[in-house]
Amino acid sequence: MNVLALNFPEVSHLFVWPDILFSGTDYAINKTVLIYLAAVVITAAIFLTAGRRTGSLVPAGVQHVAEAGVTFIEESVVMETIGEEGKKFMPFLTTMFFFILFSNIFEVVPGIQFPANGRMAVPITLALLVWVIYNVVGVRAQGLFGYLKNSLFPPGVPVALYLIVTPIELVSTFVVRPFSLAIRLWANMVAGHLLLVTFAVLTHELWNATYVGAAAPFAMLVLMTGFEILVSVLQAFIFTILTAVYIGGSLHPAH
Amino acid sequence: MRIRRNRLLAAPLLALVGVLAFAGPAHAAGATVGDCMAEKIEHLIEEAHGDLDDMKHELHDKLHDKKVQEKIEGCFEAPNPIIPEVNEIIWGGAAFLILFVLMVKKGFPAVKGAMDARAEKIRGDLDAAEKAKTDAQAVQSDYESRLADAKGEASRLVDEARVAADQIRSDLVARAEADAAGIRERAAAEADAAKAQAIADLRAEVSGIALGAAERVVQSSLDAEVQGRLIDAYIDEVAGSNG
Numbered sequence: 410m411n412v413l414a415l416n417f418p419e420v421s422h423l424f425v426w427p428d429i430l431f432s433g434t435d436y437a438i439n440k441t442v443l444i445y446l447a448a449v450v451i452t453a454a455i456f457l458t459a460g461r462r463t464g465s466l467v468p469a470g471v472q473h474v475a476e477a478g479v480t481f482i483e484e485s486v487v488m489e490t491i492g493e494e495g496k497k498f499m500p501f502l503t504t505m506f507f508f509i510l511f512s513n514i515f516e517v518v519p520g521i522q523f524p525a526n527g528r529m530a531v532p533i534t535l536a537l538l539v540w541v542i543y544n545v546v547g548v549r550a551q552g553l554f555g556y557l558k559n560s561l562f563p564p565g566v567p568v569a570l571y572l573i574v575t576p577i578e579l580v581s582t583f584v585v586r587p588f589s590l591a592i593r594l595w596a597n598m599v600a601g602h603l604l605l606v607t608f609a610v611l612t613h614e615l616w617n618a619t620y621v622g623a624a625a626p627f628a629m630l631v632l633m634t635g636f637e638i639l640v641s642v643l644q645a646f647i648f649t650i651l652t653a654v655y656i657g658g659s660l661h662p663a664h
Numbered sequence: 665m666r667i668r669r670n671r672l673l674a675a676p677l678l679a680l681v682g683v684l685a686f687a688g689p690a691h692a693a694g695a696t697v698g699d700c701m702a703e704k705i706e707h708l709i710e711e712a713h714g715d716l717d718d719m720k721h722e723l724h725d726k727l728h729d730k731k732v733q734e735k736i737e738g739c740f741e742a743p744n745p746i747i748p749e750v751n752e753i754i755w756g757g758a759a760f761l762i763l764f765v766l767m768v769k770k771g772f773p774a775v776k777g778a779m780d781a782r783a784e785k786i787r788g789d790l791d792a793a794e795k796a797k798t799d800a801q802a803v804q805s806d807y808e809s810r811l812a813d814a815k816g817e818a819s820r821l822v823d824e825a826r827v828a829a830d831q832i833r834s835d836l837v838a839r840a841e842a843d844a845a846g847i848r849e850r851a852a853a854e855a856d857a858a859k860a861q862a863i864a865d866l867r868a869e870v871s872g873i874a875l876g877a878a879e880r881v882v883q884s885s886l887d888a889e890v891q892g893r894l895i896d897a898y899i900d901e902v903a904g905s906n907g
Contacts, residue, residue: 421743428751435750442755449763456767460774475775500772504764529745530752535760592746599745 423606424527424599444525448511452504482506486650491657498656501542505535506649513598513641517634522605524598524641529591532648536591539652544583547659559662590651597644601637608633700739708732863903870902871895 428437459468459475468476482503487495512531516524526532547556560582561575611626708726712719726732874895 421745424745425743431751435754437751438755439751441752442759445752445756445759449759449766452763453766453771456771456775460771460778472775472778475771476779479772479775479779499776500768501764503772504760504767508760508763525756528752529748531756531760533748534753534757538760595746 417610418606420603423602426523440521440523441525441528441530444512444515444521444523445531447515448508448525451511452507455507478507479503482649486646486653490650490653491660494660495653495657498653502649502653505652506645509535509594509648510642510645513644514638516598516602516605516641517637524602526594526644527598527602529595532591532594533587535648536587539590539655540587543652543655543659546656547662550660551662555662556659564662586655590648594644594648597640601633601640604633605630605637701736704736704739867899867903870899874898 426439426441428439429443430438455471456475459472479499482499483496486502486506487499491498509526509531512525514524515521516527544556547560550556551559561578562571563574563578566574608626608630612623612630615626616623708723709719712722712726714722871892875891878891878895
């Protein structure tokens with residue numbers, strides 16, 4: 410695609426990857442799938458290695474990473490949103506945080522430079538899983554009637570306002586939430602990837618044309634790479650904390 | 665331990681190498697519009713049968729078929745980036761599920777258990793330190809109290825010793841005074857006795873002398889009894905004048 414004399418790759422071609430194995434089947438493996446698998450291997454390696462170093466009083470290396478992650482999820486996510494009874498969701502939330510984080514962070518890994526969550530598959534799968542979990546938790550905690558009543562008719566709202574509030578809550582809680590959760594993560598990673606590609610293409614073209622002109626987009630490329638590391642972590646955190654907030658809301662309707 | 669850790673760390677590195685090795689460029693999937701159209705036309709040619717003329721007619725018909733044209737036009741449509749691919753959903757979902765099972769069964773309990781055990785140990789150590797501190801404080805206060813008692817005892821002993829010394833001194837003084845008084849009295853008594861004895865002796869001596877003298881002066885005019893009275897009266901007179 411030529412834009413102002415720049416040969417910019419088509420947007421879809423920045424996200425659709427060729428099949429490497431099982432081409433044309435529903436089990437085809439491409440770069441996105443390999444990144445998902447790498448995220449599993451890295452997370453599992455960190456936690457299994459850390460789990461073997463139980464004798465050490467002072468954590469070091471991967472043990473420190475794993476323990477810092479667990480402490481972060483416990484103190485900044487679970488205790489802030491659900492409270493003590495949310496601790497049973499710690500393994501799920503920790504897994505989710507690290508899986509999303511490592512799927513995202515490949516966006517800035519040289520040679521790979523692609524956020525697997527720039528594809529919709531994992532964001533929507535996890536968001537629908539979260540939708541199922543918080544609804545099941547809500548029904549188990551409050552009963553079906555109680556959960557629907559507290560979700561659609563929030564306590565403390567003047568009765569007349571239910572005309573407006575109830576349809577909004579219905580759409581928001583039961584329809585929009587999984588999609589907003591998925592699209593927030595997906596769109597952030599897509600936007601980040603596009604930004605990095607834009608500045609990379611600009612740097613490449615301006616280097617070929619003028620050499621000096623490449624300095625500005627290259628500086629931006631470096632800056633945006635740093636920024637995207639932050640975004641990768643932040644989006645993993647946001648997805649996880651929103652999951653915890655939804656579960657907490659199902660457990661404690663009054664809050 | 666180190667070898668095992670290195671092996672575990674090698675796993676993610678291998679995964680990275682795999683991703684790098686297999687990852688082709690994004691547009692290498694026959695994904696350009698030209699590649700797509702060429703692929704579809706090649707497919708039509710492969711399906712054509714008969715001799716060259718038949719094939720020409722068949723291709724002509726097919727290329728003017730609305731459905732075939734729509735298929736070829738499909739090459740201009742970019743894939744919708746928001747629609748998830750089935751293979752990515754399957755692999756992504758399976759990857760998360762596998763990781764979740766691994767974390768629930770192995771990773772998370774081990775890490776959390778180690779953290780809890782460490783927290784428990786630190787809490788225990790702090791409690792023990794607190795107890796040791798309390799014990800030390802108790803021992804210190806015990807020692808301080810014993811020290812204060814000892815000081816009090818020493819002070820009391822000194823006071824008692826001082827009182828006893830005073831008592832002894834006053835007793836000694838009193839006894840010495842009493843002894844001195846006794847000695848003085850005895851001396852006075854002895855002196856009085858000696859004086860009386862001396863006086864008696866002297867009187868006898870004087871009376872003998874006086875009698876002898878008087879005998880010589882008066883000779884026989886006075887008898888012995890009168891002489892004795894005269895002599896005693898004389899001596900008393902002498903003693904009274906000597907005092």
